[in-house]
Amino acid sequence: MDAPGAAPADRGPQQERSRATRQRLLEAAVECLAQTGAAGSTVGAVAERAGVSRGAAQHHFRTREDLFTAALRHMSQTRLDDLRCRAAGLPEGRSRTEAVVEMLVDAYSGPEFDAALQLWSAAANDPRLRTHVIPLEEHIGREAHRAAVELLGADESKPGVREAVRATLDLARGLGLAGLLTDDRARRRGVIRQWAAMLERELAEKRRDSGRR
């Protein structure tokens, strides 16, 4: 028996439990998208994965649209956090460009990318979902671009440098897409290495141009 006034096991303040339930629902929604696709991500499936009932899920998110809109925001925040995490601790020296390219490719791979892709596909033909996806994805893209410029020491005042960084992000998305249905990692390593070499040469040449003035 608990001490007088103590909450029972695994129970805390109701607000905390509410927050925890919402969090579990959001994480479950993202996992569902990645593993069963948009079509398989029913409210019932998400609730089951979160360990609550459909009624509980509905208490927190009135409609399916509300749930997945919130899941989209949650996932976008997680992807930004992951990007910042990855940006720390990159090596210096010869392999830095390759490490930056690899970091960007990682940002567009894995279960969260799979989940995001499901939402993009759904958003292509759902105007309301699309109004949520577009600004969040643009924000992530801008952050990724900014991080890449900074980590590469790229001088965007030089012609072509911005486009080269943009191309790197587009390559990352393309590799993510190519990896959607098959294990693409061996092929991907060669592509990353080659592109990093080309990118490094381009950026070095632009830096030399600057030195000549």
Add this chain to the structure above:
Amino acid sequence: MDAPGAAPADRGPQQERSRATRQRLLEAAVECLAQTGAAGSTVGAVAERAGVSRGAAQHHFRTREDLFTAALRHMSQTRLDDLRCRAAGLPEGRSRTEAVVEMLVDAYSGPEFDAALQLWSAAANDPRLRTHVIPLEEHIGREAHRAAVELLGADESKPGVREAVRATLDLARGLGLAGLLTDDRARRRGVIRQWAAMLERELAEKRRDSGRR
């Protein structure tokens, strides 16, 4: 009144009409995927767009899965035909590399790419659909790669050349994905130009390496 024995207007041999109906159903299925997404592409919607009844659609394709499997094959063939078409008539000279890159990007853009992307997303979590998508997509990828190598005059015996061509195809997919929800064409032009410049330099350098021996 028709001449004795002549078919009424718009009717031909039954086999021909059957073939035409199937063709219209397949084209309608691809258009549905591109415009209403996988979730919106019901058999009823496809039949309506094809101008036939659901019963007629079912006569030709017993299940929804049969219909979309056939539509996938149809669309893959169309994409290959389009690729071959685009490969003809590319310019020589300085802008050839850029034209080839643009051709590849075009191969991963537009309504058929939108439809393909819907099927890829659905296939990510549908093992049966996935067994159909993977070989067809690999085939298209190989054809696109082969065409690119030929059109660029790329020497794949040189290290890095194959990976550079692979990277170009991955860029094409990435640009297609980036253009899924927004009109990306202005940004895309800059990326293509810069990428082509970097690719051309890389290929030219590899050709000079060959000449030095």
Add this chain to the structure above:
DNA sequence: AAAAACAAGCACGCGTGCTTGTTTTTCTCC
């Protein structure tokens, strides 16, 4: 007459949103 193409309708399962019900927690008043 038989087969093929086409069309209409039926039964079923599924998923969503809503309503109703239960349990737990919080708050107010005495």
Add this chain to the structure above:
DNA sequence: GGAGAAAAACAAGCACGCGTGCTTGTTTTT
């Protein structure tokens, strides 16, 4: 501090619409 009401969190069940696959029916063609 305890009782009781209210609110919140959670759960169960219902009604409805939708889409698929199948059956039945009709028309056209062979």
